[in-house]
Amino acid sequence: MSTRAETxxxxxxxxxxxxxQQWQAVRPDVDTAPMEIIGxxxxxxxxxxxxxxxxxxxxxxxRAEFDLLGTLRRTGRELTPGDLARxxxxxxxxxxxxLKQLQERGLVARRGDTRDRRVSHLSLxxxxxxxxxxxxxxxxxxxxxxxxxxxxxRDTALSTLLGDLLSQLEGRLGGPRx
Numbered sequence: 001m002s003t004r005a006e007t008x009x010x011x012x013x014x015x016x017x018x019x020x021q022q023w024q025a026v027r028p029d030v031d032t033a034p035m036e037i038i039g040x041x042x043x044x045x046x047x048x049x050x051x052x053x054x055x056x057x058x059x060x061x062x063r064a065e066f067d068l069l070g071t072l073r074r075t076g077r078e079l080t081p082g083d084l085a086r087x088x089x090x091x092x093x094x095x096x097x098x099l100k101q102l103q104e105r106g107l108v109a110r111r112g113d114t115r116d117r118r119v120s121h122l123s124l125x126x127x128x129x130x131x132x133x134x135x136x137x138x139x140x141x142x143x144x145x146x147x148x149x150x151x152x153x154r155d156t157a158l159s160t161l162l163g164d165l166l167s168q169l170e171g172r173l174g175g176p177r178x
Contacts, residue, residue, distance in 0.1 A: 016040050041162075048146070055138040059131065060105075064090065065098050066135065069107060069124065073132040078111070078121040107131060 016039040020032045049063070056066050067088045072079060079087070085095045099122065102108040107128035113119035124132065147155055 014040070014043070016043055051146070053139060053142065055135055055142050059135050061135070062098075064088070064094070065102060066132075066139070068095065068098055068102065069128055069132050070136070072108070072122060072124045073129060078123045080119060080121060084122065102128070 016036060019039065020036055023030065023032050023035070053063055053066075056063060061069070067090075068084055071084055071087045075087075081092065081095050081099060084090070084099070085092050088095070090098075099108060099110075103110060106125055109123050109125050111121045111123070113121060150158060
């Protein structure tokens with residue numbers, strides 16, 4: 001297995017490698033190794049968000065809206081706005097705003113709770129279910145294209161490493177989702 005220095009030498013430079021070099025020039029006494037991981041994760045996330053997921057954009061959805069629809073679809077049951085906020089790591093206010101837009105488009109139905117009028121239960125409409133089922137394969141194909149440069153099992157290795165990091169962070173910062 002190659003060392004981090006050998007791997008970096010084989011890879012074209014990226015923004016984070018330039019930042020790390022600059023820090024090493026002015027502060028050679030500081031270990032910048034964490035920056036090489038966290039910085040790259042943050043940069044990848046920012047670039048993926050900028051790409052705005054072409055199939056979703058074509059359907060007039062944001063990633064956050066699709067996450068709400070997808071959560072309702074994959075769980076296969078009614079959820080409250082609070083459930084959706086927890087599942088999608090969103091604020092309650094953001095979920096409320098997105099749900100209003102999705103309801104206006106006829107993709108989500110809201111049913112009041114018979115015991116507590118403050119609680120509402122949300123589900124996909126037939127149109128919402130059909131839209132998720134139509135978009136999901138195209139979105140996954142798009143994401144596969146984005147990851148196409150990671151071949152030879154590197155995609156699996158990256159997935160495993162990111163899963164390990166996520167499990168560690170979830171354990172430390174509030175536990176895994178149920």
